Amino acid sequence: MDALDMPEHPNFITAVLSNLREINKPKETLEHTSRT
Known part of the structure; x- marks a missing residue:
């Protein structure tokens, strides 16, 4: 699961x-x- 490979992915940003x-x-x- 390399989310950095798709930084523009809406789900990744969310x-x-x-x-x-x-x-x-x-x-x-x-x-x-x-x-306080």
Whole structure:
């Protein structure tokens, strides 16, 4: 499964974006909690 061979593939882009969102969600929550 070499997704890098098809970087313009819609599913590949969607997967990357969704992965970034899932990774950023916990970080934002932890930062917000520590600030309060």
